[in-house]
Amino acid sequence: MWYGSDKVSSGFEYKNNTEVVLTQSRSFNLDSQTKFSLNPEVDFSGYKVPAKVGGSIEKTSKKSWGITNISTRTIEKTAPKGYYSYNVCMNLYKIKIEKYSGKTKKGTIQFFVPRSEAFRAVVYNKKNASYSGVTLY
Amino acid sequence: MKFKKFSQLFALLVLIITIFTSCTKSNTGRHGKELDFASNGSKVFINTKSSNVLSLNIALFSNNKISDVKYIGLEGSNINNADFDVNIIDNTVNELNRFKYKGLYTKYIMLEITKKNEAVQSCEFNKLVLNVDGERRDINFSTPVKHQFVEGNVFTEALEISVIPNEFAASFINNKDASAIYEFTATKDLTIERVYFDDFLEPIDIFYSINNSQPQSAIFPINVSNGDQINIGFSIDSKIVDSNSYVSTNLIFEYKTNNSDENIYNSVFVVFDPIYPLTDNEFKNIEQLIDGIISNDE
Numbered sequence: 001m002w003y004g005s006d007k008v009s010s011g012f013e014y015k016n017n018t019e020v021v022l023t024q025s026r027s028f029n030l031d032s033q034t035k036f037s038l039n040p041e042v043d044f045s046g047y048k049v050p051a052k053v054g055g056s057i058e059k060t061s062k063k064s065w066g067i068t069n070i071s072t073r074t075i076e077k078t079a080p081k082g083y084y085s086y087n088v089c090m091n092l093y094k095i096k097i098e099k100y101s102g103k104t105k106k107g108t109i110q111f112f113v114p115r116s117e118a119f120r121a122v123v124y125n126k127k128n129a130s131y132s133g134v135t136l137y
Numbered sequence: 138m139k140f141k142k143f144s145q146l147f148a149l150l151v152l153i154i155t156i157f158t159s160c161t162k163s164n165t166g167r168h169g170k171e172l173d174f175a176s177n178g179s180k181v182f183i184n185t186k187s188s189n190v191l192s193l194n195i196a197l198f199s200n201n202k203i204s205d206v207k208y209i210g211l212e213g214s215n216i217n218n219a220d221f222d223v224n225i226i227d228n229t230v231n232e233l234n235r236f237k238y239k240g241l242y243t244k245y246i247m248l249e250i251t252k253k254n255e256a257v258q259s260c261e262f263n264k265l266v267l268n269v270d271g272e273r274r275d276i277n278f279s280t281p282v283k284h285q286f287v288e289g290n291v292f293t294e295a296l297e298i299s300v301i302p303n304e305f306a307a308s309f310i311n312n313k314d315a316s317a318i319y320e321f322t323a324t325k326d327l328t329i330e331r332v333y334f335d336d337f338l339e340p341i342d343i344f345y346s347i348n349n350s351q352p353q354s355a356i357f358p359i360n361v362s363n364g365d366q367i368n369i370g371f372s373i374d375s376k377i378v379d380s381n382s383y384v385s386t387n388l389i390f391e392y393k394t395n396n397s398d399e400n401i402y403n404s405v406f407v408v409f410d411p412i413y414p415l416t417d418n419e420f421k422n423i424e425q426l427i428d429g430i431i432s433n434d435e
Contacts, residue, residue, distance in 0.1 A: 019189075062416070062417055063414040063415070063416055064230050064232055064413070064414060064415045065230070065413045065414050065415075066194070066228035066229065066230055066245060066247070066412075066413055067226060067228050067247060068304060069192045069193070069194070069247070069304065069385070069406075069408050070190050070192050070249065071185070071187035071189075071190060071191070071192060071289055071290070071406040072290075072303045072304050072406050072407070072408055074187070074188075074189070074190075074289060074290060074406075075290060075292070076188065076288075076289055076290055076291065076292075078291070079290070079291075079292040080292060080293075080294050080297060089300070089302060091315065091316065091318070115314070115315075116309070116314070116315040116316075117305070117306040117308050117309065117315065117414065117416075118306070118414050119302050119304060119305045119306065119309070119317070120302070120303065120304035121300050121301055121302040121303060121304075122290070122298065122300075122301040122303060123299070123300050123301075124292070124297070124298045124299055124300075124301075125299075126297065
């Protein structure tokens with residue numbers, strides 16, 4: 001899963017004892033995040049990686065949404081106090097490739113590629129407006 | 138002579154190709170009549186709970202670009218129009234405004250229904266009446282839209298939420314490669330008793346991991362200790378709806394704390410949308426939806 005960037009979230013909002021309707025992001029580009037973690041010299045064609053890569057990502061993606069259903073991003077007043085945000089997320093494959101020459105390890109690369117269509121999610125942090133308490137996997 | 142025969146054959150071939158191409162681009166339904174207006178009403182499935190508002194997207198397809206949509210009324214067994222305020226929002230992004238398939242443009246509208254009267258607890262309707270560019274249009278829902286004005290997103294203290302996906306592309310339905318993963322932190326010792334949707338959908342191949350250990354198949358109840366982080370994932374199965382459907386219902390995570398027999402739950406309002414998100418300028422999902430509607434030719 002992938003989330004937690006200013007490109008896909010309009011940030012955390014603090015909820016006290018009242019209802020909060022979270023604000024939303026409406027579109028984002030996938031290319032910059034994914035390209036960032038790719039090694040441009042690796043040809044992935046033999047690894048069945050489900051993305052068009054080989055040197056770099058050949059196909060970049062822009063995701064666009066309309067307005068979100070208000071009920072999905074309403075945090076009821078009974079919910080715990082803390083910091084809430086509404087984010088675009090995506091399930092990812094975490095790919096790790098180690099390159100060997102004989103028995104000598106020459107290097108490792110690790111990157112993520114999309115595994116599902118994007119979705120939106122509520123993210124909560126009790127203590128502060130950051131993604132540190134949630135897992136990137 | 139040979140040239141004449143060849144010319145005739147060529148002309149015949151061109152004619153056949155032209156007829157074939159025009160047929161595949163037309164929106165002639167099974168009754169042989171070309172559609173000038175349609176909606177996805179037959180593919181809308183709503184059974185939801187949310188305290189303040191019922192909102193849903195509806196796709197309108199028309200052979201003219203739709204510029205103005207006004208609300209006239211709702212019809213059904215449990216609806217009194219005087220009890221509700223209904224707001225129509227144009228929810229069509231620019232990319233969709235330019236899209237045309239088989240002679241039909243797509244207009245995506247969002248309906249927001251709020252109650253005027255505090256005593257109203259629910260609503261049920263199977264028809265939405267609109268004024269679309271000056272013409273009355275009836276949007277019929279094959280499955281009645283049902284809503285209760287209670288709860289919605291219910292997040293509790295003991296099974297504290299962390300990441301809660303709740304708005305998906307409809308392509309997640311019946312797609313074993315597209316799992317939804319929910320992340321919680323336990324603030325008490327507890328057991329998760331079950332995970333289920335209120336209607337239409339079923340979580341299958343449920344797996345979980347505690348503190349980022351190797352994921353394992355879920356057998357309920359699942360014991361979770363105070364302080365543990367638990368991820369629960371599953372694929373979404375249905376025999377009622379599919380990837381062309383607009384679906385909205387509630388997802389429930391039911392649990393008990395170890396010092397109580399009371400069933401507690403986190404409830405999440407979820408939406409599965411056949412139109413959004415749009416990726417680049419690919420509209421295959423919408424083309425598929427329009428093909429289905431044309432072949433049903435309401």
